[in-house]
Amino acid sequence: MNPMSQPSSRYARITGTGSALPTRRVTNADMAAELAQRGLETSDEWIVERTGIRARHFAAPDQTSSDLGAEAARRAIExxxxxxxxxxxxxxxTSTPDMVFPSTATIVQRKLGIQGCPAFDVQAVCSGFIYALSVADAMIRTGAANCALVIGAEVFSRILNFEDRTTCVLFGDGAGAVLLEASAEPGILATKLHADGRYREILEVPGTVSGGQVIGSPLLTMDGQAVFKLAVTVLGEVANEVLEAAGRSAASVDWLIPHQANVRIMQGTARKLKLPMEKVVVTVQEHGNTSAASIPLALDQAVRAGQVQRGQTLLLEGVGGGFTWGAVLLDF
Structure with missing residues (x-):
């Protein structure tokens, strides 16, 4: 049995959510105009048909992941x-930290005026928030923490290749956060995490810093068809895994909140679980793929819109480069 799904008298519950988006909203028409200046062709219709994305937000030149993360964290705490x-x-x-080191978490810690508590980053690309939430759940269950900030924050616009129309239109910037607190009442019911490094090449930024220079490419590359096929398969599998670990059925899920990468992937996952799309939180049309930020960003938007309400059961799941994937089932 997964130790993070074993019965316990101490649980972790989400008590607050928050999110933050850069001011600059970039529509598909804006993207088409920018790409046309580079001699590349795209359109709103082409992007929407393939992804469901209509707009995304791009950070200002001086805006960092820690800026967005700290803003989302403040709202979750409040x-x-x-x-x-x-x-x-x-x-x-995060996959787009402020710098090589220290961790973005310590920079957020400083911006929030907090001292002394442990702060660290988790890097699992678009599955990062699921991984981070699982780690925080385990630490709260064992008594290592009582009140955890779990944040997904990205400025993916910094690593996009604007000479590649198939990838640069997909991603956006943003942050989402939850406050996770110890509770005697069940909150997070079960978690499941996976990775398979054999699929590394289908989604990667294959660059690093060495001797003051970038070695390799610092820009995102993706085999879209391979990612799509693998994502639909593993998301369906891990959703059933986490439901089984919690002793629940898909029928008990009030809301599926998946990684917001492509509406067709979300539709495929919903079909596998026999869930209607009316039970799926979808924000990709306005945010694009914000990687580790996408799930907490979608959760916060749904909470503040009155969709997600206390007492409901939520299934969160993500898949990303590595290849990594995972799911969390929780009572909200």
């Missing part, structure tokens, strides 16, 4: 009725 000093653990999921 929503939970807590103060920053109540936080005793900070985990940031």
């Amino acid at each position: 929503a939970a009725g807590r103060q920053a000093q109540d936080v005793d653990l900070i985990i940031v999921a």
